[in-house]
Each structure stands twice: as C-alpha cells, then as structure tokens.
Amino acid sequence: MNFDYAFAWSIIPDLLRGLVVTIQVVVLGFLLAVLVGLILAITQGSKFVAVRRLTKAYLSFFRNTPLMVQLYVLFFAFPLAGITLPAISTGVIGLGLYYGTYIADAFRGAIDGIPAGQWDAAKALDFDTSTTWQRIVLPQTIKPMLPILGNYLIGMFKETPLLAVITIPELFQAAKQVAGMTYRYNEPYTLMALMFLAISIPTSLLFKYLERRSHV
Template structure:
C-alpha cells in the first residue's frame, strides 16, 4: 500500500489531539511517580520496621507484575468494589504507581551512594532530620538521578499505547481508530511513530544536557 501524503495531512489533527492526551497523562503520571518514588525511598530509610516492610512490599508488587495487568485491575476490578475512576485518572494512577516503584529503587540507590562522611558531618554540626535531608542528602542524591529520571520519563511515554486498553483516547488509540475506519494503516501508524520520535528525541537530548551540566558543575 502506498503512502498518501494528502491523507496523512488530513488525519494529522486527530493524531495531534491524541498526542495531547498522551502528554497530559505522561506529565501527570510522571509527577505522581516521582512523588511516590521519593516517599517510598524515604520509608525504606525509616526506623519504623512496619513502614520499611510496607515500602518493600509496594516496590516488590509493582515491579514484579505487568503494567497491563495493573491497568486492567484498576479500570475493571476496582469498580466491582465500588471505586470507579475516569479512564484518564486511571491511566495517570496506573503509570504513577508502576513507575513510582522503579523510581523508589533509583532514589534509594542514590541516597545510599551519598558518602557516609556527609551524614556524620551533618550530625556533628547538629543538623535536625529535616535539615539533614533537605540541605545535605537530597541535593547530593538528586544529581545522579537526572539521567535516571529522564530514562523513566521516556520509558513511560513509550508505554502509553497500553492505555488504549482502558479506552483512553491517546495517540495509539487515535491511530488505531483511524486505521479501523479507513482500512489504511501506513499513514496513521507511520505518523504515530514519527510523533513518538519527535517527543522522545528532544527529551533525551535535554536530559543528556542536564546530566553533563550537573557533572561539570
């Protein structure tokens, strides 16, 4: 089948609308994942054993089960217990919970890599727990996290086609609907791939630049 430029141009607005939904879900989901990951990483450092166990259980569950299964559970199983969320909210929650588990482990590794001398010096200077984390530990832990967070952001963006299974009208769903109605597959799926590339490549360059800047700084 040939590639029809006129047809591709005519379907571009629909695909861009789907891309807009994709970006909204990714931005909200990523913010949630960072917040959840940071909280779980801090709980792993907590002196209360029950909270450490809770954090470990959360990380193990979400890392060891597929994202697709989690999305199905949130969208189809939770309503059976009386909790029903809109499709977009379910997608944001699903991405946030799933990637939050991975980001938690990345945060934990970055925190553990802070030299022991930094902890000891802060305690010797009588820093309180809040000041210790805010002024000493977290600023040092965040620098090596920049490329890691960039990789997870791009990974989340590339996994958004899974959201089509819970009826979110994101980019893949828009391309799929166009192909189903017109029986033309080259144009919608090629444009979809190009749009994914157009977002992923600049994002990757930006995080690479930030990583180099932090390294030299």
C-alpha cells in the first residue's frame, strides 16, 4: 500500500496525455450536447405532430438505454452497416447525443418560463422567427441554465471512463495501462482522481462565477 512519489512523478506525462484527450472529447461532446438539446427543446414544441413524435421517440431511446450500450452500437455495430467512425469522434457523438436529451429538458423549462407577453411583443414588432430566438429567447434561456449546464459538464467528465470500452486513450485508460504494465495501482489511480478533481472544481467555480455575473 506504499505510495512511491518518484514513480508517481514519472507517470504524470502518460496521464497528462490521457487528460488532454479527455478534455478534448468532453468539451466537443458538451458543445454538441448543447446544440442537440436546443434542437430537441424546439422540436418538442413543434406544431407538427410527426416532429413531436420523432422527438419523443429519440428522447425515450437515449434516456432509457445506457450510455455504454450506445457507445458500443456507434463503434461496433455501425461499421456493419458501412458507417465507420474514429474512436474519438464516436466518443464525442455518443456523449453529445446522450447528454443532449437531458439538456433539452433544461432548455424546454427555460423557454417555457419566458412570459407570453414577450412572444406577443416580438410579433407586434414584426420580428421574424430567427430574430425572436436570437435576440429575445436564447439570451433569457442561458442565464437560468448556467448551473445546470455546469453540472452536466462535470457529469460528462465523470462518464469518460466508459470511453475506454471503445479504445479512446483517455485518462482512465491511461491509468489502467500504467497499472497493467507496472502492477502498481495506487499511484496511477490516485493521480487520476486528483486530475479529475483538478478539472471538476475549477469548472464548478467557473459556472458559479458566470451565474453570478449573469445576475449583475
């Protein structure tokens, strides 16, 4: 159970390479999730029944199946249909599609919270749909969503060990490889936990700061 500080120091470069991959996949996946969530929030309120039903089916599928299964399908089943994606792209898409279903609810709640009078005022001013969303709706939805988005971003970092199943060399996979080659487990997994904390805590503080700024 001894902790070898010299050994721990020597494996930091290997873990940092995994950390860079983790940050890359999570940030891109988060941006995709926000975009998907916004689209789903809008289509949930569509006047077309078929669009609402397709949205409901999408939400039901992604919320009721594990993320790991979705990653397996994207990475191992899709090539059987002739669709092959690089591992990192698969991870980004998998995280984005999965978390987008939950961010959609946050968007929908924020959109529903906008007073009806503001929609009526936009119509009275002859704003088109694009202008209404860009200048009135979206600026007001972002503020209440900041703490929710921060929680989901941190949650995505916690989910990244699942990406090891599709061979993405993220932080957990890097720690696992070091442990497998050296038969030392305390150092790589302890450093991995510290690195996750080094990401999660500043991320949480950043979103709290942005939330406070939005109320100024």
